[in-house]
Amino acid sequence: MDAILLQILNGLDKGGAYALIALGLTIIFGTLGVVNFAHGALFMLGAFCAVSVKALLSLNKITIDPTKTTAWGTPMEVRQPYVEAWFGDFGKTLLDYSVPLSILIAIPIMLLIGIIMERGLIRFFYRRPHAEQILVTFGLAIVLQEIVKSIFGANPIPQPAPDTVNGMIDFGAMIGIEAGNVVYPAWRLIYFLFSLFIVAAMFAFLQFTTFGMVVRAGMADRETVGLLGIDIDRRFTVVFGLAAIVAGLAGAMYTPILSPDYHMGMDFLVLSFVVVVVGGMGSLGGAVLAGFLLGILQSFAAMNEVKNVLPGIDQIVIYLIAVVILLVRPRGLMGRKGVMEH
Amino acid sequence: MKIFGLKRKDLLLFVVFSAVVLTSRYLFAPFGAGYPDLLQKFAIYGIFALGFNILFGLTGYLSFGHAAFLGVGSYTAVWTFKLLSMNPVPAIILATLAGGVFAAAIGFVSLRRSGIYFSILTLAFAQMCYNLAYSVLTPITNGETGLQLAQSDPRVLDVAFGRDYGAVLPPSDLFGIVMTGYSGFYFCAVVLIVCFYIVIRLFRSPIGLMLRAVKSNQNRLDYTGVNSRPYTLAAFVISGMFAGLAGGLLAVTDPLAGAERMQWTASGEVVLMTILGGSGTLLGPVIGAGAIKYFENIFSAFNEGILNSAFSFLPETLQHIVVSVSSLFVGEGWHLTLGALFMLIVIFLPGGLMEGFRRLRNLAVRLFGPGGGGSEPKPETT
Amino acid sequence: MSILSVKNVNKSFGGLRALNEVNLEIEAGTVHAIIGPNGAGKSTLLNCFVGRLDPDTGTVDFDGKSLLGITPHEINQAGVSRVFQTPEIFGDLTLHENVMIPAFARRDGSFALNAWRRVKPRGPIGDKAIQMLEDVGLGEKANDVAGQLSRGDKRRLELAMCLIQDPKLLLLDEPTAGMARADTNNTIDLMKRIAERGVTMVVIEHDMHVVFSLADRISVLAQGTVIAEDEPEKIKGNPKVQDAYLGGAHL
Numbered sequence: 001m002d003a004i005l006l007q008i009l010n011g012l013d014k015g016g017a018y019a020l021i022a023l024g025l026t027i028i029f030g031t032l033g034v035v036n037f038a039h040g041a042l043f044m045l046g047a048f049c050a051v052s053v054k055a056l057l058s059l060n061k062i063t064i065d066p067t068k069t070t071a072w073g074t075p076m077e078v079r080q081p082y083v084e085a086w087f088g089d090f091g092k093t094l095l096d097y098s099v100p101l102s103i104l105i106a107i108p109i110m111l112l113i114g115i116i117m118e119r120g121l122i123r124f125f126y127r128r129p130h131a132e133q134i135l136v137t138f139g140l141a142i143v144l145q146e147i148v149k150s151i152f153g154a155n156p157i158p159q160p161a162p163d164t165v166n167g168m169i170d171f172g173a174m175i176g177i178e179a180g181n182v183v184y185p186a187w188r189l190i191y192f193l194f195s196l197f198i199v200a201a202m203f204a205f206l207q208f209t210t211f212g213m214v215v216r217a218g219m220a221d222r223e224t225v226g227l228l229g230i231d232i233d234r235r236f237t238v239v240f241g242l243a244a245i246v247a248g249l250a251g252a253m254y255t256p257i258l259s260p261d262y263h264m265g266m267d268f269l270v271l272s273f274v275v276v277v278v279g280g281m282g283s284l285g286g287a288v289l290a291g292f293l294l295g296i297l298q299s300f301a302a303m304n305e306v307k308n309v310l311p312g313i314d315q316i317v318i319y320l321i322a323v324v325i326l327l328v329r330p331r332g333l334m335g336r337k338g339v340m341e342h
Numbered sequence: 343m344k345i346f347g348l349k350r351k352d353l354l355l356f357v358v359f360s361a362v363v364l365t366s367r368y369l370f371a372p373f374g375a376g377y378p379d380l381l382q383k384f385a386i387y388g389i390f391a392l393g394f395n396i397l398f399g400l401t402g403y404l405s406f407g408h409a410a411f412l413g414v415g416s417y418t419a420v421w422t423f424k425l426l427s428m429n430p431v432p433a434i435i436l437a438t439l440a441g442g443v444f445a446a447a448i449g450f451v452s453l454r455r456s457g458i459y460f461s462i463l464t465l466a467f468a469q470m471c472y473n474l475a476y477s478v479l480t481p482i483t484n485g486e487t488g489l490q491l492a493q494s495d496p497r498v499l500d501v502a503f504g505r506d507y508g509a510v511l512p513p514s515d516l517f518g519i520v521m522t523g524y525s526g527f528y529f530c531a532v533v534l535i536v537c538f539y540i541v542i543r544l545f546r547s548p549i550g551l552m553l554r555a556v557k558s559n560q561n562r563l564d565y566t567g568v569n570s571r572p573y574t575l576a577a578f579v580i581s582g583m584f585a586g587l588a589g590g591l592l593a594v595t596d597p598l599a600g601a602e603r604m605q606w607t608a609s610g611e612v613v614l615m616t617i618l619g620g621s622g623t624l625l626g627p628v629i630g631a632g633a634i635k636y637f638e639n640i641f642s643a644f645n646e647g648i649l650n651s652a653f654s655f656l657p658e659t660l661q662h663i664v665v666s667v668s669s670l671f672v673g674e675g676w677h678l679t680l681g682a683l684f685m686l687i688v689i690f691l692p693g694g695l696m697e698g699f700r701r702l703r704n705l706a707v708r709l710f711g712p713g714g715g716g717s718e719p720k721p722e723t724t
Numbered sequence: 725m726s727i728l729s730v731k732n733v734n735k736s737f738g739g740l741r742a743l744n745e746v747n748l749e750i751e752a753g754t755v756h757a758i759i760g761p762n763g764a765g766k767s768t769l770l771n772c773f774v775g776r777l778d779p780d781t782g783t784v785d786f787d788g789k790s791l792l793g794i795t796p797h798e799i800n801q802a803g804v805s806r807v808f809q810t811p812e813i814f815g816d817l818t819l820h821e822n823v824m825i826p827a828f829a830r831r832d833g834s835f836a837l838n839a840w841r842r843v844k845p846r847g848p849i850g851d852k853a854i855q856m857l858e859d860v861g862l863g864e865k866a867n868d869v870a871g872q873l874s875r876g877d878k879r880r881l882e883l884a885m886c887l888i889q890d891p892k893l894l895l896l897d898e899p900t901a902g903m904a905r906a907d908t909n910n911t912i913d914l915m916k917r918i919a920e921r922g923v924t925m926v927v928i929e930h931d932m933h934v935v936f937s938l939a940d941r942i943s944v945l946a947q948g949t950v951i952a953e954d955e956p957e958k959i960k961g962n963p964k965v966q967d968a969y970l971g972g973a974h975l
Binding site for chain 2: 774795796797799800801805806812813814815816817821824825826828829841842843885889
């Protein structure tokens with residue numbers, strides 16, 4: 001029982017990442033009709049926003065402290081981040097919380113990136129076949145990935161979570177199980193809650209605002225919405241920007257869990273598409289649900305007990321499920337009936 | 343007039359193509375492309391792209407999984423080397439068959455859907471195969487290290503025919519002709535020429551016509567009484583066999599098989615080759631494969647030193663800027679160039695180089711041709 | 725001799741009754757038009773004939789065989805050809821190739837792995853295709869790319885593609901939709917010639933001029949029910965029909 005609970009928890013953070021990426025993918029596919037293979041790259045860019053923020057905050061001011069000496073007898077260089085030097089303890093806190101802080105920076109940056117992408121490239125591909133959309137966004141993903149690689153290098157860059165939440169929490173104790181049996185890294189739990197929050201915010205936006213209503217109408221029937229004289233173009237840009245923000249935030253907050261490197265986008269992309277398909281292309285609820293389910297499933301498949309019976313199952317379980325679902329129920333868990341069925 | 347079943351125009355194309363391939367060692371030498379390793383790659387990836395084009399260019403189905411068949415071909419060939427003989431012929435025969443069998447299995451499942459669903463299915467299968475090869479089926483594939491030859495390999499057929507390689511790791515040899523260097527290339531070249539012939543026949547056959555109909559309007563084809571499934575499966579299997587063959591040849595010229603060949607991003611490379619050259623055309627894929635491999639070679643060999651000397655005619659600050667910018671695109675940054683090239687082709691010239699040539703030729707005809715200002719020449723699938 | 729027999733067909737979408745106890749008998753060798761105001765269920769009915777929709781109840785029998793629950797290519801092999809509201813042709817191929825493909829498609833639907841033969845423009849099939857193109861008036865355009873044709877020409881090509889298979893039944897879903905007067909008249913002429921060949925035709929139409937030029941019998945569908953079925957002259961004067969069409973038809 002404890003082991004099961006632990007595995008469920010284990011899958012929640014990764015599931016949250018999948019859900020957020022799949023959410024953006026579904027919005028873009030459902031509203032704009034575009035298959036965006038560069039979405040994983042957006043996730044990666046968000047992660048590197050966090051990297052940049054931390055790097056900026058860590059810019060060290062080097063002072064020579066004559067009172068201390070190194071082993072060789074020369075005055076020692078003291079490195080102190082500028083923020084600390086300027087803001088003292090507050091500066092220390094800033095640096096410590098650089099990951100959550102990066103959310104503030106990531107939002108405008110990802111919005112800008114999303115707008116540029118949409119205006120500069122995507123909008124020319126609305127009417128072009130899906131294959132060409134896939135190819136051009138795939139090319140873009142490679143370009144973005146390589147640019148990041150040349151700036152930040154090829155190695156993963158660890159991003160620690162803020163100190164207060166860097167440890168484990170005893171989840172079991174919180175819900176009445178014997179202490180010490182179900183402990184879990186605090187940040188990963190926070191990430192899960194964060195992803196739920198974003199999903200909820202997105203749903204609320206779509207449900208309760210006029211803009212959201214137009215988006216939902218566009219997802220249901222794009223042509224009619226255009227015929228109604230609504231300036232769909234401008235809204236598409238905003239929609240794309242929103243999806244980019246969601247992906248970027250997902251990436252930024254994920255950095256303490258998985259040290260970002262330049263190809264994390266591609267790694268998450270394939271699985272995210274699988275999630276979208278399993279959930280039902282065009283269904284937001286399906287994408288989110290499938291994201292969490294598959295994340296949990298993958299973590300179960302990685303359990304030692306399971307691996308002993310079916311070695312390597314964790315690597316392929318998600319793909320197997322996708323294949324089965326695509327064959328048995330092509331509209332996915334929650335897709336609209338008749339979409340893509342023939 | 344028909345020779346070997348080819349129309350005159352196709353026969354001419356075939357003869358010229360064969361001639362270029364067989365003399366490429368000398369033709370490409372001035373471009374620094376005449377050495378065996380590169381020529382082998384031209385031929386091998388040309389075969390891969392030719393096959394892929396049948397599924398993508400002709401039938402209109404975009405598969406992200408063909409690198410899996412390439413990998414399967416490589417592994418099969420190396421196992422043939424280990425178990426049967428170092429002779430490349432059984433190796434490539436078995437590699438081709440293996441590619442076909444895998445393609446039949448994966449295609450049977452994937453083709454139940456079309457469009458983006460099909461593509462994602464192939465993507466899923468490809469990643470599954472890659473993961474299986476990398477970490478699960480390691481007894482067969484030797485995982486990360488890759489499958490290699492060993493002195494202790496049984497090589498049953500070789501032993502039966504009295505060939506003993508002694509204490510050396512042998513290269514593959516065709517009845518005594520070693521498969522490295524130029525002789526290795528000529529082996530691949532002959533295979534390429536045979537494959538090209540097969541593809542021409544396929545294009546001009548009723549199956550080719552049906553496949554083009556599938557791409558053009560599958561709905562109408564269904565209502566014309568044609569069950570498109572067997573045709574698409576045939577296209578899938580044929581392209582899988584070509585991929586397996588290419589993988590086998592990779593192992594013939596370099597007896598090592600690794601899992602990274604099967605990643606879905608490797609499939610992306612063959613897509614790019616086909617598109618760059620011109621999908622749906624006969625020559626396009628081969629030209630695309632050649633171009634990509636050539637530039638991969640050239641670009642990744644560049645470094646700052648070469649760039650500096652190339653741009654030395656510029657004033658110093660300008661040279662510095664130009665070199666810094668262009669150094670992003672060469673050497674390690676070759677992939678950046680690849681991605682950018684991908685995008686440019688899809689955006690501006692989706693018909694690839696063949697379309698570019700055709701447009702140039704139409705322009706020339708229009709400017710200089712008889713009467714000038716004639717109408718668009720008829721479409722052709724060259 | 726009834727060739728298409730539709731009995732007790734009902735179809736509902738959620739709460740909406742699209743087809744209500746529809747009965748229809750199509751005589752072989754006749755042109756039978758199905759008309760009705762918008763939303764009457766005409767397209768729904770047609771989709772039941774061609775394997776796109778399964779009715780909730782009822783039977784659709786063609787030449788003794790049921791058309792329900794079979795795939796599009798099986799329907800074609802049974803002898804039923806259809807044209808679509810927007811002409812569906814192979815836009816990337818030449819007109820000649822467009823007509824050769826149905827000629828290649830065998831009636832038994834068997835898959836021929838003839839990868840080795842060449843498609844000869846001047847063989848038995850190629851010649852038959854050229855002949856058909858000339859019959860419909862598209863002979864000079866045989867080597868043009870089909871996607872460049874006007875809508876009227878595309879419709880003619882589509883009809884040629886159907887005819888070359890000698891269909892027993894031809895289903896036409898608003899064949900003159902979106903056409904100008906000249907094109908419409910040309911299409912009517914072509915359809916008349918097809919009818920003279922003895923092909924049974926079921927035509928769904930809005931344009932009354934087309935209907936009255938061609939039809940031997942007319943069925944009128946309104947709100948999912950057949951409210952009248954008779955010869956064209958009698959339909960004209962039928963008060964129920966006039967009611968249903970309030971303000972809709974040009975008689």
